[in-house]
Amino acid sequence: xxxxxxxxxxxxxxxxxxxxxxxxxxxxxxxxxxxxxxxxxxxxxxxxxxxxxxxxxxxxxxxxxxxxxxxxxxxxxxxxxxxxxxxxxxxxxxxxx
Numbered sequence: 001x002x003x004x005x006x007x008x009x010x011x012x013x014x015x016x017x018x019x020x021x022x023x024x025x026x027x028x029x030x031x032x033x034x035x036x037x038x039x040x041x042x043x044x045x046x047x048x049x050x051x052x053x054x055x056x057x058x059x060x061x062x063x064x065x066x067x068x069x070x071x072x073x074x075x076x077x078x079x080x081x082x083x084x085x086x087x088x089x090x091x092x093x094x095x096x097x
Contacts, residue, residue, distance in 0.1 A: 008064035010071060011055035012083060014090060019047040020079055024068040028055065032094045052094040054083045 009028040013021040013035060021044055025031035032052055038045040058064035071079065087093065 006059050006061070008058040008061050009055050010058070010064055010068045012053055012071070012079065013044065013049045014051050014053045014083070015047050015049045016051070018080075018090070019049055020076065021047075021049045022068060022071050022079070024064055026061075029094075029097055032097070051090070051092040053087050053090050053092070055093065 006026070007028075008024070008026050009031075010022070010024050011028065011031075013023070013032075021035075023031065032050075035042075035044045036050045038048070038050070044050060056064075056067060058067065071082075074082075083090065
């Protein structure tokens with residue numbers, strides 16, 4: 001029996017004013033859609049955060065969780081440097097999903 005492939009993602013969303021949100025999911029398409037629905041009383045709705053500006057893919061859940069914790073501990077400047085290294089124009093990576 002073939003081994004199942006797993007997909008986990010750590011991602012950073014941003015608003016137009018560059019307020020950041022870091023998260024983790026196993027289904028990135030659905031999770032981005034949920035953020036963009038702007039559910040009341042959520043951080044992403046309050047600050048209008050919905051543009052995917054950075055993400056990483058993992059096959060092991062513990063690696064993804066560890067990376068999310070690592071990124072959440074980073075200061076804002078370090079997160080911005082990471083985003084700009086991969087996505088210097090802060091384009092929405094999920095715009096055409």
